[in-house]
């Protein structure tokens with residue numbers, strides 16, 4: 023929190039001008055911080071929040087919103103006649119991330135710890151004064167922090183007697199509303215509720231649900247304040263739910279050029295907010311060149327680079343920290359997939375790194391570090407990916423140029439449709455200045471080369487690195503896929519369209535060995551081939567290529583023996599080899615399955631052959647029946663003519679005899695298939711009999727074959 027005198031943003035009133043004045047101990051701390059004047063948002067909010075007014079405050083990043091609620095909370099506790107008891111809450115502050123909650127807790131702690139008695143040193147132990155001091159109780163207890171990664175701090179809450187709790191929504195809700203919380207934490211005397219980064223708190227359904235639960239649990243007779251650099255409709259809804267006649271404080275900044283009307287802006291005055299257009303293949307190259315140029319030309323020492331996903335941060339952290347081009351840079355990664363403790367250490371490492379242009383520090387992160395976090399002295403913010411939520415844009419850029427300082431932000435935009443983002447932001451009062459493409463000698467050029475050879479050299483360098491550890495290849499593919507998925511989630515979806523991305527070009531920027539198998543990529547490849555054909559045709563017809571002016575980049579998968587490509591980690595490699603062996607075994611049984619399938623096919627064919635045989639037999643039977651019927655008819659005719667048919671025809675009544683014989687046989691077997699009225703019984707019975715006979719023959723044939731050494735159908739029986 024220590025800041026040089028005079029670093030405050032312009033046009034603030036002095037702290038002494040507040041009426042009634044702040045408590046002396048609070049003024050002491052402010053003076054020690056070196057803050058001579060209030061910032062505009064502080065002079066607008068503090069007097070109102072100290073009195074009985076609910077506040078909704080919207081002011082640009084880095085304008086000092088934190089002190090705008092910390093000081094009124096402390097001041098109201100001091101001014102209260104009945105002091106808070108142990109277990110009673112005076113104030114609850116909710117923030118969307120643990121990083122921000124920790125930072126707010128640190129500010130409260132900074133003020134309240136100034137009142138804590140100094141523990142006696144060994145030497146001074148005997149001195150009377152110190153003895154008295156060590157026994158003196160602090161008038162106000164220290165605050166507590168309730169976020170993930172730490173056990174719910176009921177013990178600390180009770181032992182410290184804290185009256186101020188700061189935390190993230192989920193953990194705070196369970197701290198206050200769990201059976202133990204309801205028993206231990208008394209909220210009936212609560213005076214102030216603060217929602218910091220209110221729009222973010224209310225934009226996530228989970229957070230919103232928790233915030234509403236907390237609000238319902240706290241007494242209605244309280245002050246409620248909402249703070250953010252950006253406000254949304256959700257905030258309006260919550261105002262209706264839990265605020266009473268709030269005063270709205272909006273701190274606007276205006277750009278005023280000579281002779282022109284002032285233009286409102288939503289970014290700090292000291293911020294040089296820029297964009298750089300390049301091909302997707304050149305994004306990583308331009309990122310590296312910006313880092314180099316800023317150090318070389320402006321002695322910049324501290325950078326933040328934003329990516330859209332945790333996987334991208336993880337991958338680029340591993341790759342960039344090993345690239346010779348950034349050998350002198352101290353890189354740190356921070357994203358939501360890291361365990362809370364590691365996140366804490368990463369943040370502390372980055373903040374405390376004694377960076378200079380000779381040893382620059384770079385934080386690679388996701389939006390987990392976009393809002394509220396007060397990084398000291400960030401020189402340049404680079405947005406490798408534009409944020410999916412446009413509101414995050416000013417929050418990210420606002421990590422620099424804080425408290426009246428100067429700073430620079432650059433967003434990398436893909437050539438083509440992404441350039442529409444510039445107008446999109448301008449409408450939202452975030453004007454951007456163009457920054458030219460950086461060439462290989464780090465000079466700005468208005469006309470970058472068709473395809474920067476540097477991008478292809480970088481691809482080779484990254485691939486060389488990736489080939490040292492299979493894990494990097496996995497992480498690269500994961501980062502690439504996750505970034506594409508994030509691309510489809512852009513709120514400005516008419517600007518960030520997946521169909522406008524050249525997947526090969528982007529893969530060059532990621533240094534991939536091969537393209538991951540994504541359905542979107544397959545479709546894209548087909549379309550691309552069609553487009554290339556159209557282009558070829560157009561060129562052949564010498565019509566130029568007006569309809570289709572995309573500049574495709576050549577892409578070749580790296581030649582890799584994927585079976586041999588190993589993990590650097592021994593345990594992972596052992597597991598991979600075991601999995602590979604298992605897969606080999608599975609493959610063997612797969613071939614067995616294939617053989618089985620072939621055999622089944624042949625058996626079916628056999629079955630067909632059987633049915634052919636049966637048909638033949640049926641036909642024969644039919645012919646015999648017809649012959650019998652004919653002979654019977656002749657016999658009857660001869661008898662009717664008074665001849666002796668037996669002497670001439672002989673076989674007269676055979677047909678009927680055969681029929682009755684068959685019928686008797688069927689009845690005897692009794693297992694003919696029933697056929698309704700029984701009209702088809704005879705036919706079906708005969709069919710069944712002949713089939714059974716054939717099957718029997720087949721079986722005995724097979725058996726005999728088996729006996730002489732087994733046939734190819736043995737296993738099918």
Ligand SMILES: Nc1ncnc2c1ncn2[C@@H]1O[C@H](COP(=O)(O)OP(=O)(O)OP(=O)(O)O)[C@@H](O)[C@H]1O
Pocket residue numbers: 023025029030031056057058059060061064081082083084085086087088089250251393394395396420424425
């Ligand atoms: N009156 C002041 N004079 C000088 N510096 C100040 C003053 N008030 C706050 N600051 C400093 O300004 C910086 C930004 O303050 P703070 O983090 O409260 O900004 P913010 O408006 O909350 O930003 P964000 O919207 O990004 O959260 C901090 O480093 C803080 O110490």
